[in-house]
Amino acid sequence: MQTDVTMKGAELAEANAIIKTCVHYGFCTNTCPTYVLLGDENESPRGRIDLIKDMLASNAAPKKETVQHLDNCLSCLSCMTTCAAKVDYAHLIDRARVHIEKTYDRPLFDRFIRTALAGILPNPKALTAALWMASLAQPLKHIFTGRLRAMLELAPTGARVAAVTKRQVFAAEGERRSRVILHLGCVQQVVAQHINDAAIRLLTRHGVEVVTLGAGGCCGALTLHMGKEDKARAAARQVIAAVQAELESDEVDAVVITASGCGTTVKDYGHLFAADRQMSAAATRVAGLTRDISELLHKLPLQPATGNMAYRVAYHDACSMLHGQKVISQPRALLKRAGFKVHDIPERHFCCGSAGTYNMLQPELAARLGQRKAANVGATGADILCAGNLGCLTQIGHYSELPAVHTVELLDWATGGPRPAALRGRDLSPETADLTPSREAALTAAPEGAFW
Numbered sequence: 001m002q003t004d005v006t007m008k009g010a011e012l013a014e015a016n017a018i019i020k021t022c023v024h025y026g027f028c029t030n031t032c033p034t035y036v037l038l039g040d041e042n043e044s045p046r047g048r049i050d051l052i053k054d055m056l057a058s059n060a061a062p063k064k065e066t067v068q069h070l071d072n073c074l075s076c077l078s079c080m081t082t083c084a085a086k087v088d089y090a091h092l093i094d095r096a097r098v099h100i101e102k103t104y105d106r107p108l109f110d111r112f113i114r115t116a117l118a119g120i121l122p123n124p125k126a127l128t129a130a131l132w133m134a135s136l137a138q139p140l141k142h143i144f145t146g147r148l149r150a151m152l153e154l155a156p157t158g159a160r161v162a163a164v165t166k167r168q169v170f171a172a173e174g175e176r177r178s179r180v181i182l183h184l185g186c187v188q189q190v191v192a193q194h195i196n197d198a199a200i201r202l203l204t205r206h207g208v209e210v211v212t213l214g215a216g217g218c219c220g221a222l223t224l225h226m227g228k229e230d231k232a233r234a235a236a237r238q239v240i241a242a243v244q245a246e247l248e249s250d251e252v253d254a255v256v257i258t259a260s261g262c263g264t265t266v267k268d269y270g271h272l273f274a275a276d277r278q279m280s281a282a283a284t285r286v287a288g289l290t291r292d293i294s295e296l297l298h299k300l301p302l303q304p305a306t307g308n309m310a311y312r313v314a315y316h317d318a319c320s321m322l323h324g325q326k327v328i329s330q331p332r333a334l335l336k337r338a339g340f341k342v343h344d345i346p347e348r349h350f351c352c353g354s355a356g357t358y359n360m361l362q363p364e365l366a367a368r369l370g371q372r373k374a375a376n377v378g379a380t381g382a383d384i385l386c387a388g389n390l391g392c393l394t395q396i397g398h399y400s401e402l403p404a405v406h407t408v409e410l411l412d413w414a415t416g417g418p419r420p421a422a423l424r425g426r427d428l429s430p431e432t433a434d435l436t437p438s439r440e441a442a443l444t445a446a447p448e449g450a451f452w
Contacts, residue, residue: 010275011095015056018092021085022049028079028089033351033369034072042069045079045089052096061103070096072365074358075225076351077323090324091271094224101227113147117357118228122186122218122235131155131191150363154394156191166214170204177207177300178253181246183239183266185259186218188390194421195390198412199258199293205415206300211252213242221265224272225356236269237279243286255290258408260389261356264324266290292321293408294388298330302337303415309339310431313410314382316373316396317348318389319355331388331407338414341431343380347372354395366395374399383428386410 028045029035035044042051042065051069055062062070070093079089106114120126134155141152172178180203184196196212203210219239220232246252257263265272270284313335321327335342353359353369377385377400385402387393397404403422413419 012056015052015092015095018088019049019053022046022087023085025084027082027084031078031082031349033074033076033078033353034365036350037365037368038072040069043072045073045083045087048073048096049087049089049092052092055096056099061105062100067100067104067106070100072362074319074351074353074355074369076319076355078319078349078351081323081349094227094229097225097227098229099227101229113361114226117360118223118226118231121222121357122220122231124186124190124217127187127190147360147363150366151360154359154398156394166212168212170200170210170212172207172209173204174207176209178296179209179211179251180254180256180296181211181213181243181252183219183255183257183262184212184217185257185262186222188259189217191394192390192406195258195406195408198406198409198417198420199256201417202297202408202412202415203256203293205412205417206297206303208296208300210256211246213246219262219266220272221261222356224265233272236266236272236283239266240269240279240282240286243289244282247285252289254296255286256293256296257290258293258388258406259391260292260318260320260325260327261391263290263292264320267325292325292327292330292388294330294334295327297334297411302334302411305339305414306416307414308430309410309414310341311384311428312343312380312382312431313340313384313386314343314345314377314380314402315407316345316352316377316385316387316392318387318392319351321388322349327388334411335386335407338411340386340410340414343382345373346376346379350376352392352395354389354391356391359391359395367399370395370399377402383426384410384423 024046026046032044041047048070051066055066073093075090075093077090080087083089120130134152137152141149144152182196182199182203188195200210218235220235223235224232243255255266257266267287267290269287270280273279273283315332315335317328321331332342350373351369352373353366359366359370373396377396382402385393385396385400385404386407387396387404388407390406393404393406403426405420405422409420
C-alpha cells in the first residue's frame with residue numbers, strides 16, 4: 001500500500017496489518033445484515049475490506065460509490081464474531097470513516113445532517129431543545145421523507161435535561177460491598193432518565209455506593225463512528241479526566257455503564273489513545289475499570305423477587321453486547337434469577353438497525369432491519385421486550401407492539417423498585433408454573449463469545 005497523506009504512519013500500518021489478516025473465507029457474509037439484505041459483495045465485510053484497501057492505497061478522496069457502501073455498514077461487528085481469521089474489522093472501518101471524513105466532499109444536505117447530529121446528540125441541553133422543536137413538527141411529519149421523516153418518527157416526547165447533572169453520591173443500603181462510578185451518558189440522560197434512576201436504585205439496594213459525575217457525559221461513541229475522531233477524543237478526554245479525579249479522591253471498583261454502545265467504546269479507550277503518550281496510561285486504566293452493569297450485578301447476590309416475576313421476556317442481544325463486549329450470559333442469568341421467563345429471539349446475531357445514528361442516516365435499511373427484528377421478537381410469544389441498550393429499545397419498539405424495557409428496569413422492579421413506566425396500564429400476567437427447560441438455558445451456560 002502507498003502511504004496515505006491523511007493518515008499517520010502508525011495508523012496506516014495498523015490498517016495495512018488488519019487488511020492482510022483477511023483471507024476471504026467468507027463466513028462473515030452469512031451474518032452481515034447488509035449483505036443478507038442486499039446480496040452485494042461490496043455490502044459485505046469482505047467486500048468492504050477490499051474497498052478500504054483500494055481507498056487507502058489510492059492517496060485520494062474515495063469515490064461516491066465506495067462511500068455509500070462503507071456508510072451502509074452498521075458497525076454491528078457480527079462479522080468479527082464469525083470470522084475464523086479474527087480480522088479486527090471494528091478498528092479498520094473506524095479508520096476508513098476517519099479517512100472519508102477528512103478527504104471526501106459530501107453533499108451539502110448530508111454534511112448538514114451529520115454536523116447537526118454530531119453537535120446535538122452529545123449535548124443534553126441542545127438535544128432537549130431539538131426534541132422540543134421536533135415535538136412541534138410532529139403534526140407535519142407526513143410531509144417529510146427520508147432522514148428528516150425518520151428523525152421525527154424516532155424522536156421521543158417529554159424529553160428533559162436530567163436532574164442528576166452534577167457529581168452526586170448515592171449511599172449503599174446496608175453494608176457497602178462496592179463503590180462505582182455510574183456513567184450517565186448523553187442521550188440517555190435526556191430521553192430515558194428512568195434507566196439511570198433504576199440503575200441507581202438497583203445498585204444501592206444491593207450494597208453498591210454509586211457516584212455520578214457532573215462532567216464527562218458523552219463518551220465519544222456517536223462521533224467516533226461518524227468519522228469525527230477529534231470530537232470523539234475530546235469527549236473521551238473529559239470522561240477520563242472526570243474518572244481520574246474521582247480515583248484520586250477515593251477508591252473506585254468500576255465504571256458502570258448501562259448503554260452498551262457507550263460501554264464498547266469506553267472499554268476501547270486504550271486503543272483510541274494508544275499513540276498519545278500523555279493519555280495512554282489513564283485511558284487504559286479507565287477502560288480496564290469499565291463494566292456493563294450486568295457484569296457487576298452478576299457477581300452480587302441478587303435480592304429475592306418481591307412477587308411472581310414469571311413474565312415472558314424476549315431478551316435482545318444488542319450488537320455492542322453480543323459482538324462488541326461479549327457480554328452474553330450475564331443479563332440472561334440475572335433475569336432468570338429474578339424469576340423472569342427468558343425467551344431467545346430468532347436471528348439473535350442480527351442487528352436491529354439502530355446502530356447509533358444509523359437509523360437516522362440510513363433510514364431505509366434501518367427500517368427493513370427493524371421490521372425483521374420486530375417480527376422475530378413477536379415469534380417468541382413473549383410479553384415484554386428487554387435489552388441493555390437504549391438505541392435498540394427505541395428502534396425495535398418503533399416496529400413492535402411489545403413494551404420495550406431496559407434490563408435494569410426489570411431487575412429493579414423485581415427486587416423492590418417501581419413497575420417500569422412502559423408496563424404501566426398493560427394487562428400482563430406472569431406464568432404460574434415453570435416452563436420446560438429450553439435452549440435458553442444452554443445459551444446461558446455457553447462460553448462467552450460463542451456464536452453458534
